[in-house]
Amino acid sequence: MEAFVKPFIVxxxxxDADVFASLQAVSEFDVHPKAKLTQDEIKELLPKASALVIRSATKVxxxxxxxxxxxxxxxRAGAGTDNIDKVKCGERGVKVSNTPGANNNSAAEHAVALMMTVLRHTAAADATMKNGGWDKSKYTGNELTNKKVGIVGFGQIGKIVAKRLQGFEPEVKFFDxxxxxxxxxYVSKAQSVEEIFETCDIITLHTPLMEETKGMINKDLFNKMQSHAILVNASRGGIVNEEDLVSALKEGKLKAAGFDVFATEPLEEDSPLRQIPNLVLTPHLGAAxxxxxxxxxxxxxxxxxxxFLNDNLLHEVKA
Structure with missing residues (x-):
């Protein structure tokens, strides 16, 4: 009988520290003692790795x-697996799973937080206060109450966003x-994504990144927005054409935006997105x-x- 070889887990x-300790306590596993690694450290460990647990920073x-x-x-400790080449994994017999649902509430709440931050200018106001200012009149904002909110993508996270907004008494439209x-x-279905962009005061994106959605939010849709409207993206960066976003914000096609995700992460230091005053940026905090x-x-x-112990594959994600 073939001897059991402990899988090496990276x-x-x-x-979470307590969860990592529980993983290390599994006697049948050989777990690398550090739970957060640089990409160079990961490369050194890859030759003997049996399993990788990754978030968005590591691209397999x-x-x-x-x-x-x-x-x-x-x-993938999260939902999105666009940082994994699932075709190549399949060719090599490497199985891929995600952890669906675990991040949903956090991502939905962050989308709502971005709405409020953009509407009330809280990030900019805080920055000026820290620099000794008191620019009260400069940061007059808008309420979320009674606004028309459009949700593009009405899966689990989009539905949670709609529920979390209920206390603001909005009219919510979704397209999916x-x-x-x-x-x-208070939620109805729009006939098209164009209807969302034409009619809503606040638009929040909650679609997965796939061939059909890549770059789908572009200048054509920005041109349909009302000039007082705002856009929030806490889903996937690649669904928005960022060059078109910069142009639209500069030209006043929309009032402002709040983004947590970007086509390239980490966001480049010289990205034009960093220079837009009416764009709030957070470093992919949706699940944080x-x-x-x-x-x-x-x-x-x-x-x-x-x-590894029961030969049972949970939440498999295929190409």
Missing amino acids: VCDGM QEEYLELAPNLKYVI PFCESSDLA TDEAQLRVGEMAVNQLKEY
Whole structure:
């Protein structure tokens, strides 16, 4: 009978400390002792890695797969797997899973937080206060109450956003070709994404990044926006044409925007996005809550146990 060889588990981009300790306590696993690694450190460990647990910082593309002949399993501690080359993984027999649902509430709340930050200029006001200013009249904002909110993509996160907005008494429209209706009385389906951009005061994006959505938010849609409207993106950066966004903000096609995600991450130091005063930027914080990290970590540890110890693959994601 073939002897059991402990799988070597590498946690690349951080994990809740207690959850990581519970993973290290699994006697059948050999777990690398650090839970947050640089990309150079990851490359050094790839030749003997059996499994990788990653977030958005690590990209499992062909280069990494070439360095990892023993790799059997990649877990994305989150929902989006666009940073994993699933085709190449499939060709090499490497299984891929995500942790669906664990980040949903945190991502939805961050979208609402960006709405409020953009509407009330809180980030800019704080910066001027820290520099000794008191620019009260400069930062007169707008209310969220009774606004028309458009949600592009009405999956789990989009639906949570709609629920979290309920106390603001909005009129909510959504567009999603895979969802026909909502059970919330104040939510209705728009006939097209163009209708969302033409009629809504606040637009928030919650679509996955795939071939059909890549670059779908572009100058054609920006040209349809009302000049007082704002745009929030806490989903995936690649769905927005960032060059068109910069132009639209400069030209007043929309009033302002709040973005948590970008086509290239980390955002380049010289990105034009950093120079736009009516654009609030956060460094992909949608899932960055203690609660979300606890949930994704617990799911990932359970998936590792099920796969390596019980030959049971949970939440597989295929190309």
